[in-house]
Amino acid sequence: MAVTLSFSPSTMxxxxxxxxxxxxxxxxxxxxxxxxxxxxxxxGVPEMRYVADLMEIPPAFVFGVVTFxxxxxxxxxxxxxxxxxxxxxxxxxxxEDVVTRITERLGIVPGxxxxxxxxxxxxxxxxGSCDTAPMLQMNDDYHEDLSIDDVDQLIEQLRESAKGxxx
Amino acid sequence: MPDIKTPTTRxxxxxxxxxxxxxxxxxxxxxxxxxxxxxFCYHPGLSIAGNCRICMVESNRSPKPVISCSERIxxxxxxxxxxxxxxxxxxxxxEFQLINHPxxxxxxxxxxxxxxxxxxxxxxxxxxxxxxxxxxxxTKELGPTISIWGNRCIVCTxxxxxxxxxxxxxxxxxxxxxxxxxxxxxxxxPIDNQLAGNxxxxxxxxxxxxxxxxxxxxxxxxxxxxxxxxxxxxxCNIEVETLDGFVKRxxxxxxxxxxxWWMCDEGRYGWRHLYSDDRVLEARGPSGPLDSSRSITxxxxxxxxxxxxxxxxxPFLTCEELHLVHALAASSSDSLVGGWLPEQxxxxxxxxxxxxxxxxxxxxNGAEQVFGHQVFGEDASHLQRxxxxxxxxxxxxxxxGPDPDGPGQEWSAAxxxxxxxxxxxxxxxxxxxxxxxVFPATAPxxxxxxxxxxxxxxxxxxxxxxxxxxxxxxxxxLLQSLQSALGTRSRxxxxxGIFRELSEVCAPFAGHNHSDIGSSGLLLSDRPAGxxxxxxx
Ligand code: SF4
Ligand code: SF4
Ligand code: FES
Ligand code: FES
Numbered sequence: 001m002a003v004t005l006s007f008s009p010s011t012m013x014x015x016x017x018x019x020x021x022x023x024x025x026x027x028x029x030x031x032x033x034x035x036x037x038x039x040x041x042x043x044g045v046p047e048m049r050y051v052a053d054l055m056e057i058p059p060a061f062v063f064g065v066v067t068f069x070x071x072x073x074x075x076x077x078x079x080x081x082x083x084x085x086x087x088x089x090x091x092x093x094x095x096e097d098v099v100t101r102i103t104e105r106l107g108i109v110p111g112x113x114x115x116x117x118x119x120x121x122x123x124x125x126x127x128g129s130c131d132t133a134p135m136l137q138m139n140d141d142y143h144e145d146l147s148i149d150d151v152d153q154l155i156e157q158l159r160e161s162a163k164g165x166x167x
Numbered sequence: 168m169p170d171i172k173t174p175t176t177r178x179x180x181x182x183x184x185x186x187x188x189x190x191x192x193x194x195x196x197x198x199x200x201x202x203x204x205x206x207f208c209y210h211p212g213l214s215i216a217g218n219c220r221i222c223m224v225e226s227n228r229s230p231k232p233v234i235s236c237s238e239r240i241x242x243x244x245x246x247x248x249x250x251x252x253x254x255x256x257x258x259x260x261x262e263f264q265l266i267n268h269p270x271x272x273x274x275x276x277x278x279x280x281x282x283x284x285x286x287x288x289x290x291x292x293x294x295x296x297x298x299x300x301x302x303x304x305x306t307k308e309l310g311p312t313i314s315i316w317g318n319r320c321i322v323c324t325x326x327x328x329x330x331x332x333x334x335x336x337x338x339x340x341x342x343x344x345x346x347x348x349x350x351x352x353x354x355x356x357p358i359d360n361q362l363a364g365n366x367x368x369x370x371x372x373x374x375x376x377x378x379x380x381x382x383x384x385x386x387x388x389x390x391x392x393x394x395x396x397x398x399x400x401x402x403c404n405i406e407v408e409t410l411d412g413f414v415k416r417x418x419x420x421x422x423x424x425x426x427x428w429w430m431c432d433e434g435r436y437g438w439r440h441l442y443s444d445d446r447v448l449e450a451r452g453p454s455g456p457l458d459s460s461r462s463i464t465x466x467x468x469x470x471x472x473x474x475x476x477x478x479x480x481x482p483f484l485t486c487e488e489l490h491l492v493h494a495l496a497a498s499s500s501d502s503l504v505g506g507w508l509p510e511q512x513x514x515x516x517x518x519x520x521x522x523x524x525x526x527x528x529x530x531x532n533g534a535e536q537v538f539g540h541q542v543f544g545e546d547a548s549h550l551q552r553x554x555x556x557x558x559x560x561x562x563x564x565x566x567x568g569p570d571p572d573g574p575g576q577e578w579s580a581a582x583x584x585x586x587x588x589x590x591x592x593x594x595x596x597x598x599x600x601x602x603x604x605v606f607p608a609t610a611p612x613x614x615x616x617x618x619x620x621x622x623x624x625x626x627x628x629x630x631x632x633x634x635x636x637x638x639x640x641x642x643x644x645l646l647q648s649l650q651s652a653l654g655t656r657s658r659x660x661x662x663x664g665i666f667r668e669l670s671e672v673c674a675p676f677a678g679h680n681h682s683d684i685g686s687s688g689l690l691l692s693d694r695p696a697g698x699x700x701x702x703x704x
Contacts, residue, residue: 045355048353058338058340059353059356060339061340063353064341064351068342068348069344070344
């Protein structure tokens, strides 16, 4: 049975406030998706549908926006989402080596999640931190000026904290 | 010449001073002077997206090339479309477009009418500098009639804009980003709007593929004829494409007064019955098939021996065919004529103004002009009453529609009350049982002649048959042969000739002729000067 999604009253209040901040309803889509993400934990098909119906915009439009950005936590993403910037500055400074290293260590290629559901790997567009290339974003944190050792260390750390049940 | 009141702009195109209506884009204005600038994302029927960049030209007002599909002309503007800067910009865009394009033209249905192929030929490099792996994007069904071959998509957004602006259904979107972006639908919401097929037409490449036409024909082998859709009373202008005399595809033909650039799916895909196994393809009597001359003799015999003949016409017949029926009815004394109408369908109107009519037939209006406005009303009831009280022994009935039920149950039941029935039908069906004579009827796409749309627009439709290779004599030929045999016609004429006769005796058509109708039709009321509504009658 599909559970009918719905914003909690407090989230709904925030949504209504958001609408007052934008010239058109459609313009408020990005922050509304953020609300949905924190309310529902991830953005999948039911969540997109809910937002589309709520905002009275075509579901396909929401789908296009959600998939354009790499910033939303899409359904099925692992606990640790590693997003390696692959745009120009990072590419020139070795982002491909970073990706290869992660693939070697985790056994997944970009777009995949480990069987244990812990790690997801993505290649993403410029994250606005070109001066510290190459860089990646792990969940909400930036890891910059990466060396291969940094990558190894990060993965170890994450494995540890997963074991410890924290983070 | 531009209208005196329309403000104009003087600008320079490739070194020549030119003038255009103010406010035009460079691309549109240049085209008026015979300079065609390549484009992918631009479509005259859609909003301007400016995303493909192939239309870049050199401007004296900008340090960088500008996109001519969105940039407007201005006094003093100097534009070069063939300078080194312009050509270089175009070639670079072409190279960029081809980076991930599979160039699988040999198996692509769009090949031969593909904008990318054309521009690649004229502006593209003859070899690729790209040695990396090409991106793979999804190939999948987007709806019951359309699939996306993602690798070919150049992300011009014509199809998504169509669904947003013209059909208003917004099923399509671009998912993902950069070189991974491709057209898709929201999971579980397929594209299945009534105008969906148009997205395939306007896709500049072979990314959107119509299931109906997939692998059916190479477009350069097909023959094309300007025609009219007979699916409803809108009378959308279409092109009928045939291969070896068989219809393969219908495409809308631009007519700003009727259908813009579009047609509906019901009309587009509604031709399969032409090749149904149930087609009536030869004339027959109670004892079997009749060749053309024997069928006519039999027809005449029946007419000669009938004190009173009635005719039941349909709204698929052309004005020319109706004129012949009219003449035939007039030549026998005390005849009756009524018409039957197929059941009404649903009308629809779309945000950009495209309309579908509830009248699922092309020529009710024309029939009313030829026979008078009561032909489907009071005349029809009168005919039905006459059949009911047994005062009609012989009836000639027409059914050019795709329905095996012929004129429908009510009329079929009424027809049986006439002991001698001569029936014209496209498809076999129970209503033909017990007929004295059965003749094959032409379906709308097989007719040569004119129809009058619900907007009073007189339009020419052309037969998909190859001249000289007709599977059976259509009504236009057969009815004239009958007249000749009866001695009321001295020579047989083409549809244009019959139309001339019609225009001489029937006031609404006075002053018109086939060649004036042209490819885009005309309003019945748009008469040449000096011809009044009563003229010619
Ligand atoms: S599918 Fe065709 S029309 Fe749609 S965006 Fe791609 S290339 Fe353009
Ligand atoms: S709207 Fe009517 S005339 Fe136009 S394509 Fe559809 S059925 Fe044919
Ligand atoms: S290119 Fe990597 S952060 Fe900008
Ligand atoms: S046609 Fe001008 S940008 Fe595409």
